[in-house]
Amino acid sequence: MFRSDLVKPDGRALWLYARHPIPDGLVAPSPNAQPVVPNSHLRWHPLRGEWVAYASHRQHRTFLPPPEWNPLAVTTDPSAPTEVPAGPWDVAVFENLFPTLSGQAHDPPESIVDTRPGLGACEVVVFTQDPTSSLGRLPVDHLALIVDVWADRTEALGARDDVTYVFPFENRGVEVGVTLHHPHGQIYAYPFVPPVAARELSQQQAHYDATGRGLLADLLQRELADQARRVIYRGEHVVALVPVCARYPYEVWMAPLRPAPSLPDLTADERLDFARALKTVIMKYDALWQTPFPYIMAFHQAPTDGQAHPEAHVHVEFYPAYRMPGRLKYLAGSEAGAGVFTADTLPEDKARELQAVEVTIE
Amino acid sequence: MFRSDLVKPDGRALWLYARHPIPDGLVAPSPNAQPVVPNSHLRWHPLRGEWVAYASHRQHRTFLPPPEWNPLAVTTDPSAPTEVPAGPWDVAVFENLFPTLSGQAHDPPESIVDTRPGLGACEVVVFTQDPTSSLGRLPVDHLALIVDVWADRTEALGARDDVTYVFPFENRGVEVGVTLHHPHGQIYAYPFVPPVAARELSQQQAHYDATGRGLLADLLQRELADQARRVIYRGEHVVALVPVCARYPYEVWMAPLRPAPSLPDLTADERLDFARALKTVIMKYDALWQTPFPYIMAFHQAPTDGQAHPEAHVHVEFYPAYRMPGRLKYLAGSEAGAGVFTADTLPEDKARELQAVEVTIE
Numbered sequence: 001m002f003r004s005d006l007v008k009p010d011g012r013a014l015w016l017y018a019r020h021p022i023p024d025g026l027v028a029p030s031p032n033a034q035p036v037v038p039n040s041h042l043r044w045h046p047l048r049g050e051w052v053a054y055a056s057h058r059q060h061r062t063f064l065p066p067p068e069w070n071p072l073a074v075t076t077d078p079s080a081p082t083e084v085p086a087g088p089w090d091v092a093v094f095e096n097l098f099p100t101l102s103g104q105a106h107d108p109p110e111s112i113v114d115t116r117p118g119l120g121a122c123e124v125v126v127f128t129q130d131p132t133s134s135l136g137r138l139p140v141d142h143l144a145l146i147v148d149v150w151a152d153r154t155e156a157l158g159a160r161d162d163v164t165y166v167f168p169f170e171n172r173g174v175e176v177g178v179t180l181h182h183p184h185g186q187i188y189a190y191p192f193v194p195p196v197a198a199r200e201l202s203q204q205q206a207h208y209d210a211t212g213r214g215l216l217a218d219l220l221q222r223e224l225a226d227q228a229r230r231v232i233y234r235g236e237h238v239v240a241l242v243p244v245c246a247r248y249p250y251e252v253w254m255a256p257l258r259p260a261p262s263l264p265d266l267t268a269d270e271r272l273d274f275a276r277a278l279k280t281v282i283m284k285y286d287a288l289w290q291t292p293f294p295y296i297m298a299f300h301q302a303p304t305d306g307q308a309h310p311e312a313h314v315h316v317e318f319y320p321a322y323r324m325p326g327r328l329k330y331l332a333g334s335e336a337g338a339g340v341f342t343a344d345t346l347p348e349d350k351a352r353e354l355q356a357v358e359v360t361i362e
Numbered sequence: 363m364f365r366s367d368l369v370k371p372d373g374r375a376l377w378l379y380a381r382h383p384i385p386d387g388l389v390a391p392s393p394n395a396q397p398v399v400p401n402s403h404l405r406w407h408p409l410r411g412e413w414v415a416y417a418s419h420r421q422h423r424t425f426l427p428p429p430e431w432n433p434l435a436v437t438t439d440p441s442a443p444t445e446v447p448a449g450p451w452d453v454a455v456f457e458n459l460f461p462t463l464s465g466q467a468h469d470p471p472e473s474i475v476d477t478r479p480g481l482g483a484c485e486v487v488v489f490t491q492d493p494t495s496s497l498g499r500l501p502v503d504h505l506a507l508i509v510d511v512w513a514d515r516t517e518a519l520g521a522r523d524d525v526t527y528v529f530p531f532e533n534r535g536v537e538v539g540v541t542l543h544h545p546h547g548q549i550y551a552y553p554f555v556p557p558v559a560a561r562e563l564s565q566q567q568a569h570y571d572a573t574g575r576g577l578l579a580d581l582l583q584r585e586l587a588d589q590a591r592r593v594i595y596r597g598e599h600v601v602a603l604v605p606v607c608a609r610y611p612y613e614v615w616m617a618p619l620r621p622a623p624s625l626p627d628l629t630a631d632e633r634l635d636f637a638r639a640l641k642t643v644i645m646k647y648d649a650l651w652q653t654p655f656p657y658i659m660a661f662h663q664a665p666t667d668g669q670a671h672p673e674a675h676v677h678v679e680f681y682p683a684y685r686m687p688g689r690l691k692y693l694a695g696s697e698a699g700a701g702v703f704t705a706d707t708l709p710e711d712k713a714r715e716l717q718a719v720e721v722t723i724e
Binding site (some may be wrong): 043045046049051052053054100111112113165167169176177178188195199204207219223246247298317319328332333336339341342343344349 | 405406407408409410411412413414415416417418462473474475527529531532533538539540548550552556557558559561562564565566569577578581584585587588606607608609658659660661679681690692693694695696698699700701702703704705706707708711
């Protein structure tokens with residue numbers, strides 16, 4: 001992996017990654033001329049016991065491109081700079097122009113609840129220069145580079161004092177609110193362990209304390225022993241499956257069999273198998289109804305709090321938007337109000353559908 | 363309040379409520395002829411430490427009415443029975459034809475995770491006979507009856523051995539997945555305390571143990587002392603406000619100032635003020651953009667586990683679907699994957715918008 005570290009004219013960082021050396025002299029463009037001074041804050045939600053982020057500067061965006069303009073395409077006309085330069089790079093990461101969290105947040109307003117500066121980071125990961133591609137269509141070695149990029153950013157962000165948890169994710173499809181169609185993901189770096197991760201980590205900690213083993217590693221072994229009924233990818237190192245307790249129809253988890261806590265802990269072989277699993281899952285999704293399959297892809301890994309986390313087991317959870325072609329899965333009263341997911345279909349049936357989709361990867 | 367208890371030909375219960383006596387001899391109709399034998403099950407999600415409900419019998423619905431047919435309208439043609447009879451009733455409650463939870467659930471399948479029968483109840487609350495009305499348009503004394511109905515069902519369901527938590531809610535609008543436009547809500551009765559309620563109750567318990575006071579009662583007092591900046595209704599007994607820590611744009615909470623644990627604990631005066639607050643909030647929502655405002659309305663109250671819950675404080679949380687006219691608030695990576703809500707607007711600004719909407723109730 002080769003990396004070139006650049007700074008945009010407005011002060012934001014840009015990192016270019018490639019499988020081959022990147023020549024010197026590339027210049028980081030920005031569609032934005034003024035220095036960016038984001039300043040969000042967090043407020044404590046006493047009833048839920050969690051932080052809520054307010055980035056009201058996002059309202060005052062001076063930057064309103066025409067809808068057909070693609071800021072994630074390479075800059076070809078210097079008078080209309082985008083977020084990334086032309087050049088021989090494969091993956092680019094840059095700091096979001098209007099971040100929800102940033103290292104510059106300061107002086108939170110006083111309030112009747114606790115407040116904190118919205119420290120942390122929000123980064124955009126451009127998966128490829130090709131605006132018409134997608135994760136499922138990129139070659140495995142390109143996907144392996146993306147895994148390396150996620151790991152590299154996890155290490156760099158995790159080393160910061162204002163970051164306690166690094167969360168790579170992809171929102172895919174207008175159904176989950178995406179407005180830019182160029183293939184990209186995001187990374188949020190939080191100054192606390194976010195509630196969903198905190199919950200999963202505490203469940204994992206309790207199991208680890210009781211048994212000395214990993215909760216997810218044990219579950220994966222039971223899934224494989226259960227005739228692999230819900231398994232949709234089984235590599236040497238990595239497995240992908242519809243979990244026995246899926247909340248969303250077609251929900252898929254992807255994890256190394258070895259309970260590595262975080263992306264940087266994965267070996268080169270594990271990363272390559274992770275890339276193959278990723279491609280397989282998304283190809284199956286896209287082939288299922290012969291149309292791009294919208295989802296949220298969320299990483300779970302160990303906090304970056306300087307402690308060892310033998311209980312943590314890095315994995316990906318895919319939350320699909322649809323339960324049938326054209327029928328969204330709504331999070332309504334029971335899900336959003338009470339936190340109880342209700343499913344009309346069994347994980348075994350959804351797994352069978354995905355198993356039946358034949359895909360071939362090189 | 364008057365109540366008539368009926369049983370449908372397929373065995374499901376129907377309760378009719380009215381402000382005036384209900385004559386004997388009303389017969390409960392059903393669009394369904396066969397006895398209903400729902401059988402859902404719960405599976406334990408080890409990583410999140412919560413139950414997921416699978417009601418795969420819902421897939422096999424034999425009952426496929428034409429889309430324009432309204433099962434919540436009163437039956438006028440005996441050859442096309444609906445869910446409710448004609449007659450002088452104001453509010454009706456019946457057991458859902460395809461419930462996610464029911465008292466009949468039995469023999470859950472064996473699995474690699476813990477399973478349980480999907481015990482509990484799923485009920486439909488028909489708010490009025492008028493298919494074109496809405497909660498905001500009903501008179502205050504009708505809304506007070508609905509509050510009484512929620513309280514009555516909370517008591518009845520809470521007394522059941524297989525019910526630990528009673529959760530009334532309303533999903534309003536196609537944006538949150540509603541397919542029937544007749545004004546109605548639902549009640550789910552769970553055999554466990556659901557995760558969101560459990561979290562709020564444990565936060566309330568910690569505050570009560572530390573201070574001897576209610577967490578929400580204290581927060582409401584601080585909201586009022588903060589120049590009532592976010593308050594949109596202030597009655598003698600009940601307050602409604604955009605909370606300082608709102609997660610959704612235009613999120614509103616409604617609660618009695620006195621920390622009553624549950625709906626049945628509210629006095630007649632408190633219930634009447636609750637009805638006035640409810641009408642005020644929804645009229646403001648609907649007047650804001652001059653169009654029916656979609657939301658999830660979720661009740662929070664004490665578990666029905668036979669214990670005293672002095673820490674619990676009954677309240678309603680409204681989660682609006684839109685952040686601007688025509689612009690949905692998406693729950694994407696940060697919200698769904700990490701559990702961190704990010705807002706582009708401040709609660710104070712949204713409260714000001716709702717405060718500026720003038721509404722008059724009789």
